[in-house]
Amino acid sequence: MKPEDICVHRLDDLAQVAGDRRPSIEFRLHAQVLRIRRDCRASIHTHQPVASAYTLLGRALEIHHPYHQIILGQKAAFVGYAPSGTNWLASKLRKAFRPEINAYLMRNHGALCLWSHAGRDSGQSRSSGVCLRHLFSRCNQTIGQSLTASRFCPK
Numbered sequence: 833m834k835p836e837d838i839c840v841h842r843l844d845d846l847a848q849v850a851g852d853r854r855p856s857i858e859f860r861l862h863a864q865v866l867r868i869r870r871d872c873r874a875s876i877h878t879h880q881p882v883a884s885a886y887t888l889l890g891r892a893l894e895i896h897h898p899y900h901q902i903i904l905g906q907k908a909a910f911v912g913y914a915p916s917g918t919n920w921l922a923s924k925l926r927k928a929f930r931p932e933i934n935a936y937l938m939r940n941h942g943a944l945c946l947w948s949h950a951g952r953d954s955g956q957s958r959s960s961g962v963c964l965r966h967l968f969s970r971c972n973q974t975i976g977q978s979l980t981a982s983r984f985c986p987k
């Protein structure tokens with residue numbers, strides 16, 4: 833994704849106010865998120881393969897490191913599957929929302945993270961990126977532990 837791919841929409845009526853490209857199919861999902869969580873300045877959604885694989889376990893992911901807990905929350909919530917760009921997916925995400933949780937793992941659909949500290953400060957952006965890498969690393973680690981513990985992969 834490049835800067836020229838970015839579309840800007842007004843939050844209250846979703847009118848496109850900047851950018852010439854067609855918006856992401858999930859732009860309504862981002863708008864819903866930012867309307868509900870007025871404390872958040874950014875919503876980031878990725879189709880990260882490890883996060884999607886983790887969701888096959890069907891559970892939230894505990895975040896253990898205190899630094900990452902400040903940014904992400906004590907866990908990344910699990911959101912059940914619904915097709916991209918649908919009200920059904922938006923509804924499932926809305927039901928999973930908690931004010932203290934900033935990371936959501938959507939079944940077969942990657943992750944959505946909220947940044948309540950997002951801004952122009954590069955230090956804040958960098959810490960958000962570090963936390964996102966930590967989230968995916970925790971997904972990968974937990975998948976490995978689950979496979980090792982399963983009867984399909986005996987020690």
Ligand SMILES: [Zn+2]
Pocket residue numbers: 858877878879916941
């Ligand atoms: Zn998506």
